[in-house]
Amino acid sequence: MKGTAYLLIFDGLADWEPAHVLCEINKSGKFDVITAGFSRTPISTMAGLKLTPDLTIDNLNEAAASILILPGGDMWEKKSDERLKALLRRLHGRKVPIAAICAATLEIARAGLTHGVRHTSNAREYLQAMVPGYKDSDCYVDRLAVADRNIVTASGLGSVEFAREVIRQLHLYSEADTQIWFEMFKHGVIPASLSAK
Secondary structure, three states: OOEEEEEEOOOOEOOOOOHHHHHHHHHHOOEEEEEEEOOOOOEEOOOOOEEOOOEEHHHOOHHHEEEEEEOOEOHHHHOOOHHHHHHHHHHHHOOOOEEEEHHHHHHHHHOOOOOOOOEOOOOHHHHHHHOOOOOOHHHEOOOOEEEEOOEEEEOOOOHHHHHHHHHHHOOOOOHHHHHHHHHHHHHOOOOHHHHOO
């Protein structure tokens, strides 16, 4: 039975940030990719793509969730959502991986999921400035993406690193194949076995 990879969608989401990993998840055939919104109202991404959520966060099947992916977007700097924070805590309690990139890392911190968890964001100072009460700077790691205790966080500059960490969390490929994928998409290195074809 397939698991479900949920993607949160909302007006102004940074659509390129989860693109790499969504393609790999979908190609694997191991998961259904389902979009969840704050409502069923169609949204427009930062690039102007029109998307209609498959369901709302209130109707998300938590028992079937294999991961919840939160892309960045300006929304996170303007508001927080209590329903979403409660959902994040419940999923984390079930050991469901949660992956947040760029400004979406703010909601991870607001939900208290950075306590004792190695994490990153756009900068330590960014979290400190945007999240009143953020006291987890001792666990902040200055890297483009970090995975720890089922929480994946990434800088907005690290979409390929973000994808690599999610690929690892979901065991889409072996570690060797994951590294080959990363070298191709990050550095343009095509392995000899592929370039000879």
